[in-house]
Amino acid sequence: MSANQPLPHPPLEGSARVWGTIALSAATFMNVLDTSIANVSLPAIAGDLGVSPNQGTWVITSFAVANAIAVPLTGWLSLRIGQVKLFVSSVILFVIASWMCGLAPNMTTLIAFRALQGFVAGPMIPLSQTLLLASYPRAQAGLAMAMWSMTTLVAPVMGPLLGGWITDNISWSWIFYINIPVGIAAAFSTLAIYRKRESRTLQLPIDxxxxxxxxxxxxxxxxxxxxxxxxxxxxxxxxxxxxxxxxxxxxxxxxxxxxxxxxVVDLRLFARRNFWGGTVAISVAYGLFFGNVVLLPLWLQQFMGYTATEAGMVMAPVGLMALVLSPVVGKTLAKVDPRKYATFAFIVFALVLWMRSNFNTQADFRTLLIPTVIQGVAMAFFFIPLTTITLSGLPPDRIPSASGLSNFVRITAGAMGTSIATTLWERRAALHHAQLVEHITLGDPVAQATMLGLNAAGLTQEQALMQVNNLVTQQAFMLAANDIFYLSAALFLLLIPLVWLTHPQRSAAGAEAAAGAH
CATH class of the missing domain: 1.10.287 (Helix Hairpins)
Structure with a gap:
């Protein structure tokens, strides 16, 4: 423990601990929900504000850029302001920014307010974890993080479904307005419970x-x-x-x-083997996970004829097994080497992606759903053990900095994973399309039979060729998706040795998990 750091506050007891957990989790849920809720509303927002859907993506990007910048500043800001004041201030400013986003009269204003919203949201996740850990006895810290992580597992699933419903039935502005009552309740509850548990502040100069x-x-x-x-x-x-x-x-x-x-960012943390090993493992894995989470609904909507709601239903069950198993992981983490849990998670992720690499255009809803349900098992054994490893052995005064830095690397990896997955998908599809077309010649009996069948159905030669091209395109994108699923499965397996390079302190396992999911 740092010489400048006072003795830690004793854990909360009884109803104070319950309400403290609810308040911190509600703020986290609101934050994570906002990273995905606007995605399905982009066409409506862009249409209302008179811009193209491509310009509308800046609603997502502005939030992500500002959030990525603010997250690693958490450690420095919490030393300047105090953890409780910084958290409550972040929540209140988030509520104000959300209200301004809903009132935005044009796209430029909306992008500016989304950037503000992303920036003030930065400290919320690392500090919610830090404050929650201080609320529980060390022996129950793994369970505390498991309870907290449930909100971060449900929110990304709820975001697209809730955002779509609000946009269709009320107005896109309300995807931002719903933050107001949740944020106000979370801020005042947190202040009431934690105001006497403020951390010591240091007047460090700004870098x-x-x-x-x-x-x-x-x-x-x-x-x-x-x-x-x-x-x-x-x-x-x-x-x-x-x-x-x-x-x-x-x-x-x-x-x-x-x-x-x-x-402004404590890069010396990377000198610790547990920190750099855990951070790299969780970030690469999250980039792979996030890239595939974006890719699957894109494929379903663009080439399998699924609506946004139907694609959301295929993705939604991912949280079911995670919700059931997360408390089990939290309770047992102090007794089990977290590296074993992380290894199990990576093997399950690899299995899920291998199953998806065998999809074809005839895959029914049940076939698509099975890997999604199994993926929930991997998620339960993924975030909590890996963040326990990442922060194992750190003194309490360095946990906010380490949590912020680890989350920053993970968020950036998620953005990179999305871009790499979608770009590779399109390039592999172009390659497969070219290879498939090579086999379609006038002398090919299958091609001849298909053309004759389409002509017999009343299509002209040009329309028949267009129909064949559409079928080839559908197959090409399916094969490209299979390639990425297969590659991702292999990469998950290659991450396992990295986990075993770390040496988490067993006595602290579960007590220091403070960076976490989403």
């Missing part, structure tokens, strides 16, 4: 250069990832420029932060 360079390189990277597909990646000068700025900015940021006396 202005570090902050400026962080904003520069993270912003450049996120915008590059968002625009890459639209601009055909590195064939565009804009993307090349953004990449150069991101790489040079990152290099300068590393040198500056490692030599700065009061860095």
């Amino acid at each position: 202005k250069m570090g902050l400026a360079v962080l904003v520069l390189w993270v912003g450049s990277l996120q915008v590059m990832l968002d625009l890459g597909k639209e601009y055909d990646w590195f064939s565009s000068k804009t993307i090349v420029t953004l990449a150069i700025v991101a790489v040079l900015g990152f290099a300068f940021f590393l040198v500056w932060e490692l030599t700065e006396e009061h860095p």
Whole structure:
């Protein structure tokens, strides 16, 4: 423990602990929900505000960029302001930003308020975990994180379903307005329960250069990832420029932060084997997971004829097994090596993705649903053990910094995973399309029979060829999705040795898990 750090507060008891857990979890749920709730509402928002759907994606990107910048600042801000004050302030500012988003008269204003919303949301997840851990005895910390993680497992599933329903039945503005009552209740409950449990503050000087360079390189990277597909990646000068700025900015940021006396981000944490091993494992795995979570509904809606609601129903059961098993993981984590749980999770993820790599265009709803349900098992054994490993052995005063930094790397990996998965999908589809077309010749009996059948159904030669091309395109994108599912399964298995490079402290296992899911 740091010499500047007072003795920790005793755990909360009885109803105070219950209400504290509910208040912190509600704020977290609201935060995580907002990362996905706007996705399905983009066409309605873009139409109402008179912009193209492509421009509408900035509603998502502006939130992500600002959030990615704010998350690693959590440690420094909590030392300046205090953990409780910073958390409550973040929640109240989030409510105000949500209200302003709902009132936004045009896209420019909405993007600005979404960026504000993302920035003030940054400290909420790391601090909710830190405050929750301080509320429970060390022996029950694994259970505390399991209870907390349930909200982060349900929210991403609820987001698209709730956002779609609100947009269809009320108005897109209400996807932001629903945060107001939840946020106000969470802020006042947290203040009432935790106001006498404030952490000690230190008047550390602000690392202005570090902050400026962080904003520069993270912003450049996120915008590059968002625009890459639209601009055909590195064939565009804009993307090349953004990449150069991101790489040079990152290099300068590393040198500056490692030599700065009061860095805005504590990069020295990466000197700890548990921290860098756990962070890399959880971030790469999350990037693979998130890329596939985005890819599956895209394939279902664009090439399998599913509506947004039906695609959401295929994805929704992912939380069922996670909700059932998370408390079991939390209760047993102090007795079981977290590396074993993480290994099991990666094997299950690999199994799920291998099952999906065998999908074809005839796959029915039940076939699609089975891997989704099984994936919930992997999620339960994934987040809590890996974050326990990541923060194992850290003194309490470094947990907010470590949690913020680990979450930042994970969020960035998720954005990269999405861009890489969708780009690879389109490129592999183009390759498969070219290979499939090679087999369709006038001398091919199957092609001849298909054309004759379409002509007999009343289609002209041109219409029949277009129909055949549509079928080839559908098959090409299915094969491309299979490729990515198979590659992702292999990568999950390759992550297992990385987990076993770490050496979590068994006595603290479960007591120091503070970075967590989503």
